[in-house]
Amino acid sequence: xxxxxxxxxxxxxxxxxxxxxxxxxxxxxxxxxxxxxxxxxxxxxxxxxxxxxxxxxxxxxxxxxxxxxxxxxxxxxxxxxxxxxxxxxxxxxxxxxxxxxxxxxxxxxxxxxxxxxxxxxxxxxxxxxxxxxxxxxxxxxxxxxxxxxxxxxxxxxxxxxxxxxxxxxxxxxxxxxxxxxxxxxxxxxxxxxxxxxxxxxxxxxxxxxxxxxxxxxxxxxxxxxxxxxxxxxxxxxxxxxxxxxxxxxxxxxxxxxxxxx
Amino acid sequence: xxxxxxxxxxxxxxxxxxxxxxxxxxxxxxxxxxxxxxxxxxxxxxxxxxxxxxxxxxxxxxxxxxxxxxxxxxxxxxxxxxxxxxxxxxxxxxxxxxxxxxxxxxxxxxxxxxxxxxxxxxxxxxxxxxxxxxxxxxxxxxxxxxxxxxxxxxxxxxxxxxxxxxxxxxxxxxxxxxxxxxxxxxxxxxxxxxxxxxxxxxxxxxxxxxxxxxxxxxxxxxxxxxxxxxxxxxxxxxxxxxxxxxxxxxxxxxxxxxxxxxxxxxxxxxxxxxxxxxxxxxxxxxxxxxxx
Numbered sequence: 001x002x003x004x005x006x007x008x009x010x011x012x013x014x015x016x017x018x019x020x021x022x023x024x025x026x027x028x029x030x031x032x033x034x035x036x037x038x039x040x041x042x043x044x045x046x047x048x049x050x051x052x053x054x055x056x057x058x059x060x061x062x063x064x065x066x067x068x069x070x071x072x073x074x075x076x077x078x079x080x081x082x083x084x085x086x087x088x089x090x091x092x093x094x095x096x097x098x099x100x101x102x103x104x105x106x107x108x109x110x111x112x113x114x115x116x117x118x119x120x121x122x123x124x125x126x127x128x129x130x131x132x133x134x135x136x137x138x139x140x141x142x143x144x145x146x147x148x149x150x151x152x153x154x155x156x157x158x159x160x161x162x163x164x165x166x167x168x169x170x171x172x173x174x175x176x177x178x179x180x181x182x183x184x185x186x187x188x189x190x191x192x193x194x195x196x197x198x199x200x201x202x203x204x205x206x207x208x209x210x211x212x213x214x215x216x217x218x219x220x221x222x223x224x225x226x227x228x229x230x231x232x233x234x235x236x237x238x239x240x241x242x243x244x245x246x247x248x249x250x251x252x253x254x255x256x257x258x259x260x261x
Numbered sequence: 262x263x264x265x266x267x268x269x270x271x272x273x274x275x276x277x278x279x280x281x282x283x284x285x286x287x288x289x290x291x292x293x294x295x296x297x298x299x300x301x302x303x304x305x306x307x308x309x310x311x312x313x314x315x316x317x318x319x320x321x322x323x324x325x326x327x328x329x330x331x332x333x334x335x336x337x338x339x340x341x342x343x344x345x346x347x348x349x350x351x352x353x354x355x356x357x358x359x360x361x362x363x364x365x366x367x368x369x370x371x372x373x374x375x376x377x378x379x380x381x382x383x384x385x386x387x388x389x390x391x392x393x394x395x396x397x398x399x400x401x402x403x404x405x406x407x408x409x410x411x412x413x414x415x416x417x418x419x420x421x422x423x424x425x426x427x428x429x430x431x432x433x434x435x436x437x438x439x440x441x442x443x444x445x446x447x448x449x450x451x452x453x454x455x456x457x458x459x460x461x462x463x464x465x466x467x468x469x470x471x472x473x474x475x476x477x478x479x480x481x482x483x484x485x486x487x488x489x490x491x492x493x494x495x496x497x498x499x500x501x502x503x504x505x506x507x508x509x510x511x512x513x514x515x516x517x518x519x520x521x522x523x524x525x526x527x528x529x530x531x532x533x534x535x536x537x538x539x540x541x542x543x544x545x546x547x548x549x550x551x552x553x
Contacts, residue, residue: 060451079457086455092448096470096549105466109456137550 007071007161007193008034008057014065015052025218026052027063032212032221036160039187039194041204041211043250049219050197051165057195058086058163070161082110084161085154089169091146093138099125099149100134106157124152127186144175151183162194168203180206181235188232201254202238205229205246213253223253281327291323292316325518334522346502349526355503356491357530359419363426364487368480370427371434378435379442379468380460389439396432400425400490405497422503426490430483437479441472473549477542484538485531492527 013030016023026049034040042050055061056068059075070078078084085106093102103121112120125131128148138146147167154162168176184207187194198204204211205227213223228242237243289312296315300307307315317326325333334349341348374392377384404425411421445467453463495505504523511520 058455060454079455082457084455086452088448088452090448092452094449094467094470096473096551098550106456109453109458109462109466137552139550139552 005036006033006069007036007038008032008195009069010053010056010066011068012066013053013056013063013068015049015056015061015063027056028218028220030066030219030221032224034193034195036193037191037209039196039207039209041196041198041208042214043198043201043204043211044214044219044254045199045216047219048214048216050214052219053214054163054165054195054197058084082106082157083159084163085157085159087147087151087154087162087164087167089166091138091143091150093146093149093153095138097137098134099130099136099138099141102138102149103153103156106153110157112157120156121152124155125149127155128152129182142175144171144179147171148179148182151186160192162192164194164196166197166199169198169200176200176203177235183207184233201247201250205243205250206233206235206238211246211250213250215254215256222256225249225253284324284327285317288322288324288326289313289316292319295319295323320518321515322517325521329518330521330525333518334525337519337522338526349504349507349522352502352504352507352523353526353530355419356488356495356505356527359422359494359503360426360484360488360491360530360534362419363423363490364430364484366423367427367430367483367487368434371431371479371483372438372476374431374435375438375442376464378439380464392432392435395428400429400493401496403428404493408494408497422491422494425494426487429490429493430487433482433486434476434479437475437482438472441475441479442468444475445471470549473545477538477545481535481538481542484534488527488531488534 010030010032013027015025015027017026030049030053032053042053044050052061056063057070057075059070059079068075071081071083073081073083093099094105097105100118100121103124104117107117107120121134122131125134128151130145130148130152133141133145133149138149141149147170151164151167168179171179180203187207194207196204196207209227209231211225211227212221213225214220215222225246227246229237229246293312293316296312296319297307299305316322317329319325322329337347337349341350343350345351374388378389379385407425407428408421411417411424442464449467449471450463453467458466491503492505492508495503496509504527507523508520511517511523
C-alpha cells in the first residue's frame with residue numbers, strides 16, 4: 001500500500017449499547033478517513049466514544065449502522081488477516097509468561113516458527129529499549145516497562161496499523177513524557193499508521209499528525225485538526241508558540257463539545 | 262531460636278498438647294461409669310487413682326487413651342509384615358490405591374465437565390444443576406447401591422470404591438475449574454481475539470494457565486474428599502481390606518482402639534496427601550513465575 005492510501009474509512013457509523021439503564025448512544029454519525037502513515041489521536045472527555053470507535057475499527061464492537069472499511073475490507077476480515085496490533089489501557093501481560101514468552105504469544109498463535117519467534121521478540125524488545133529483560137516476569141517490571149513490553153508485543157507480528165487505547169493513561173507524568181518521546185521516535189522510524197486514544201491534550205498535540213476531537217452523548221466527532229508541527233519532534237518543542245497554539249485549538253474544540261446543558 | 266518463633270511448629274504443638282490433655286481427661290470421665298459399675302459388681306476396692314489408671318488401660322474403652330492408640334498403631338504398622346491382613350500399612354495401601362484411582366477419575370471428569378460448561382452454553386444450563394443435585398444425595402445411601410449394581414455386572418474390587426471416591430471428588434474440581442476457566446478478564450480475551458486466536462488456542466494459552474490457582478485449590482479439597490469416598494466405599498462392601506474395612510470390623514467387635522488407630526492413620530494420610538498437593542502447587546506456581 002502506498003502512502004496516502006486509505007487505511008480506515010468510516011462513514012456514518014452509529015452504535016448504541018443496550019444497557020440495564022436503557023440504550024446508550026455511544027457513537028453517532030462518525031465520518032473518518034485515516035491515511036497510511038497517519039498518526040491520529042482521538043481525544044475527548046470520558047464517555048465520548050473514543051475507545052468504542054477504536055474497538056469498532058478492531059472489530060471488537062459491531063456498529064449498528066454505517067459503513068466501515070479497514071484496508072478496504074470489513075473490520076472482521078481485517079482482523080482475520082491480523083491487520084492491526086492492539087495496545088490496551090493496561091499492559092495485559094500474562095503473569096505466567098516471561099517477557100519473552102509474552103512477546104512470543106501472538107507469534108505462537110500465528111504459527112511462526114520457533115527461531116523466528118526468538119529473533120522477532122528480541123528485535124521488538126530492542127525497539128522499546130528493554131533488551132536484557134527477556135527472562136523477567138511481568139511483576140518484576142515497573143508499570144512503564146510493562147506498558148513498553150505490551151507495545152513491543154504489538155510490534156512482533158509487523159502490523160501496519162497500531163490501535164492504542166490510552167496506553168500511557170495509567171502512568172505518571174514523568175514516565176509518560178519518556179514514553180511519548182520514545183514512542184514518537186519509534187513512529188518516526190517505522191511510519192506505521194497509528195490510531196491513538198487519549199484524554200491528554202499535550203500528548204495528542206505532541207504525537208499526532210491529525211487530532212480528532214470528540215464530544216459525548218452521543219459520541220461524535222466535532223473537529224479534526226491537522227498538526228502544523230514538523231514530523232521530527234522533541235519534548236522541548238512543547239514550549240514553542242506553534243505547539244501552544246495547537247494545544248489551544250484542541251482545548252477550544254473540546255470546550256465547544258462540552259456544552260452540558 | 263528465630264525459626265521456632267517464625268514456624269507454625271510451636272502453635273501446632275501447643276494445640277496438640279492441649280488436645281491430648283483434654284483427651285486423657287475425657288478418657289477418664291467417659292470410661293468411669295463402666296469401670297465403677299464393674300468395681301461395684303465385683304466388690305473391688307477402688308480410689309480415684311486406680312480409676313484413672315484403669316480407665317487408660319481398658320481393652321474395650323469408650324474412648325481409648327492416646328498412648329493406647331499410639332501403641333496399637335505402632336504394633337499394627339511396624340509390628341507386622343506389610344502384606345499381613347492385620348497390618349495397617351496393608352489396609353492403608355488398599356485405601357490409598359482406590360483413593361488415587363478415584364481422584365484421577367474425578368479429576369478428569371471434573372475438568373472435562375468444566376471445559377464443557379465454560380464453552381457450551383447448553384451444557385452450562387443443563388449440566389450444572391445436575392452436578393449440584395448429585396451432591397445432595399447422601400453418599401452413604403448411594404454407595405451401597407453403586408457397589409451392588411457394579412457387583413451384579415461383575416465389577417468388584419478397587420474399581421467400585423474408586424467410583425464412589427470419584428463421585429465425591431469431581432464436584433469441587435468441576436465447580437472450581439468453571440470459575441478458573443472463566444477467570445481471565447475481558448481484556449485478556451479481547452487480546453486473543455485481536456490475534457484471531459482459535460478457541461483451542463485461547464484455551465491452552467489463556468484459560469488453562471489462568472485456572473491453575475483454582476485447579477490446585479480444588480485439588481487440595483478433593484484429594485482429602487476422595488480418601489473419604491474410598492473409605493465410605495469400603496464400608497458397605499463387606500470389604501476385607503482397607504481402612505474402611507478396618508473401621509467396620511473394629512466396630513463389629515467393639516475394638517475401639519483399632520477404630521481409633523485406623524481413624525488417626527486415615528487423617529495422617531489425608532494430611533499428607535493435601536501437603537503433597539501443596540508442594541506440587543508451589544512448584545508449579547514457581548515455574549509459572551509466581552511471586553512467592
